[in-house]
Amino acid sequence: MWWIFPLPFVSSCPVVKTFGKQFNLLRCDMNKEKPQAIDPSTSACVIPPALPKGDLHKLMFRYSEQEAQEIGDYVEWQAHGEETVLHAEKVASERVMGHDHDVWDIHTDKGRWWVITNPTNLYSQELMPSLDYTLSFHIGLMARVAARRELDGSDAEREFVLVTSRKLLQAGEALDAADEAEEFQAVGMRCRECLITFIRELADGFDFGAGDDPPKAADFPAWNDLIANTVAPEASMEYVRGYLKTTGERAWRLVNWLTHAANATSADAHLAWDATAHVVANYTRAVLKMKAKAPDQCGRCKSFRVRVDWRPDLGDEGMYVARCEECGAQEHPASDQIADDN
Structure with a gap:
């Protein structure tokens, strides 16, 4: 394998100049069994040594130092500090179904990795030497991961209503697996139970000023009015208060109807789950803000x-x-x- 450099490049490249002085270069002599080490200044046929991986980026065009640093930090984080990135190079970029996926070739002090973005994951080149195969595997894997139902909201919001979050996620998984009317009805029942659990968790985590005569534990409409009045008490928040009350009351009616709807469809079940999740998100965000005095x-x-x-x-x-x-x-x-x- 020959490396051919233009003369101006060789004379100006700091990497070639430095390592040309430190290593003996080899004469290409096909008539002898062993190559001879000679003075590179007198040779017309030389093979330069391999460039150090840490200096390769100096010879690259269209190199984004910030992108390479972010990818390198990701690899070292995934390696738990046991590997050090020596070189990061973007070798391909492909758009699949409207999503751009960049492929990076990563050299560390212990091996080589593919890093593919959007979302980002890494794969050992020893196990997956083919770039095209690895990209196809990555896209398929991320599609399956994206298909898993996850709840919106911050970690603090999910922690605040932990039981409700679990029940809502289970209702969503039941919805994804449902095919028949009775299974859609079961989704409605799960959503109804989720709303009842939700007001109990809110009441346990925050004082809504119900006094000695609070609403019954399963009386969602009464709790809905009380919570809305608490989180939006001012006259200037009339429309916010009205929206919270209306969405809560309509969601409660919808899930109760779905529970008994003999001809329930997939669209009905999706609407009920979305309405339930919307009510949970709205009230959780508002009550948590009051609890933290944010x-x-x-x-x-x-x-x-x-x-x-x-x-x-x-x-x-x-x-x-x-x-x-x-x-x-x-x-x-x-x-x-x-x-x-x-």
Whole structure:
């Protein structure tokens, strides 16, 4: 194998100049069994040594250092620090069903990997030497992963209504497997149970001021009105309060109807599940914001990018903390002042 470099390139390339001095180059002599080491300055036929992998990026065109750094960090994270990335090179990019997938050839100090994006995953080149096969495998695997039902919302929201989240996910999985009317009816029953469990979890996690005469545990319409009035009490929030009440009441009627609908269809079951998930998401977000005493606007940088995080490391049983995504400031429910997140 011959490497042919134009003369200006050889004279100006720091890598070739450096390693041309450090290694003896070999004469291409077909009449002798062993190559002879000679002075490269007098030879007309030389084979340069392999370039170090850590310097290959200096000779690449269309090289994005930021992209390569992100991919390299991903590989080292997946290797748990046991491998160091020496070279990262994007070797292919293919669009499949509207999604772009970039393929990277990664050299580490222990082996080589394919890294394919959107979503990102890595594959050993020792086990999968073919790029085209690996790309096809990746797309098929990610399609199956994407088909799995997952709930929307943050980790804090799912933690706040943990039992409800589990029941809602199970209802969704039952919906995906349903084919007949009685199975669609069962989805309605699961959604109904999910809504009842939901108001119980909210009542356990937050004081809605029901006093000594709270609504019955399974009286969802009464709890729906009480919760909506609590999270949107001001006169200026009339439309928000009305929307929350209406969506909750309609979702409750829909799931009860579906439970007894002998001619229920797949579309009916999907509508019931979506309505249930929508009610759960709306109330969870609003109640969690009140529980964490999260402000609408950061008191430090005035950004509106304030979210609630679940911090199991705080307190005896964990704590919900308001945090600004812009400046990192956070507010504990027990404190009225914003503190820097160190």
